[in-house]
Amino acid sequence: MKRILVIGAGLIGSRHVQAVRQHPRCHLAGVVDADPARSDGTAPFFQDLFDVDVEVDGAIIATPTGLHHPQGAHCAARGWHMLIEKPVATTVEQAHELACSAARANVRCLVGHHRRYHPAVRQLREVITSGAIGDPVNSTLIWSMRKPDDYFHTLWRQSEGSPVMINLVHDIDLLRFVLGEITDICGFGTDHQRNGARVESGAVALRFDSGACGTISFADTTPSPWGFEAATDENPNIASSGQDMWWITGTKGAVSFPSLTLWTGAQDWSQAPQPAQLPVQSAVPLEAQLDHFIDVIGGDTAPIINLEDASRTLEATCRIEALLAADIKTRKGAHVPEFAKS
Template identity: 60%
Template structure:
């Protein structure tokens, strides 16, 4: 049994608490968060400094601007860790964290949990194997209406950009599927809430392979299109089952998450034929926890190490810069 501490009791932190409690190979040490009214059903600490019992691994689920300080503190205590995305707020912090975990010789995994979906892995294998020929374009939509209360009287009122909270997942997913990014362009708007953060926009990305990707996003627009809505991975977001990504290749196309493949048309006069690939649903946080346990037991290397996550952070920060 691995003894796991969760730091941060917000929306994602509470889900991590539940994931640890549900895992047969884990024991929850407790939850560290200064708000002692959160999750009173588990052992509570106001801060990591108060934890005076043995910890095998820590899950850091605090606001992004606190990730570096908390992760470095965990490293100094010799705790292996799973850090929520984005890995840090700045690239300088990511560099400091890389140095800290290396000095402490602790194993570190970053929580880009979408990589653990079985149909994401199936899609990646299709692309890597060239099943549909050379990838040409990818188009994504992430659009939903976040409730106003989501931003009120908390850190999101100033750090609540959907780019850093949500699109960092989509950028990492594209990197996981298509490799290194070559160039980014973006246009943004904030004309609905008129807050000091981008709330909608369009992003164009060119990858070193030549593939181009387009992302349309908004946290002000009710819609059925988005990774969470399409896959049903988040219990706080309604499931629609609608596709939210479309990939075109030289010999066919595929839409996700339905895994509908279109092929059989050599020119525009022919009607493409469709088939739906079988795929199973996965609880990504549970699969991520399985992997974290393997990392703690030194049975696996981290699927998303800090330096890899830092590349997704760099691309997302560039998008944020272009939209500001």
């Protein structure tokens, strides 16, 4: 039984707490959160990470991104293996520093891009790598939700709560996982609905090292049925729609996700592609991730996504965030740093 400490008991942290409580191979060693109202009295509760005085095998860091680096360094110093929520850190430099701290302490780290554990994601990757649609050519992905107004009552979300860093980071990781490394990025951003100090919607164009191109259209101001969480029903806080939100076309066909509808059989536009429904497996990704983390703690297996891999997702995400924020500033006539102009 591995002893798991959950650091942060907010939206995602509370789900980690529940998963740890229900898992047969671990138990909840304690919860750390600055808000005492988040204690339910059933596990040791600490308002400060430095106050933790229980035995811990692994820590799940589910706090705001800006805390991941210092809290990760603290966990490494205490010899606790880590599952760090995405994004792994605020900057790529912080991610590299964290990797060095973990290596010096011989601590194993897993990063919480939990969608990689979704069976349909793995099936989609198999479709692409098997050549079932030929060489991938285009990818179109939509993430479009309307976050409730009280979501932004938390002060840090009013300025740092961009859906790029909070939400699209997952989709960017999926794009890398399925289609390969991202080489080029361009796009536009806007903040014209809530008029906050952050990117709230936009469009991004990507090129992958394979030569395939893709687009992401996103917004956190639009109630729609298109987005990973709504499509897969994997987040209890977001209503299910069951609608596809990702389409990939190749030289021999196409596939949509998460329905895994495979379109093949046409040689050119004179023929109509025929659909086939691939079997869709089911699992709870957060639970599968925890199961894997327990194996990582035990040294039985390597992390599916380690700090180096997660840093590449973070790098692409930061480039998109900077590019779109610069676009907004340019349209408002503000000064734009040179690094954000390309």
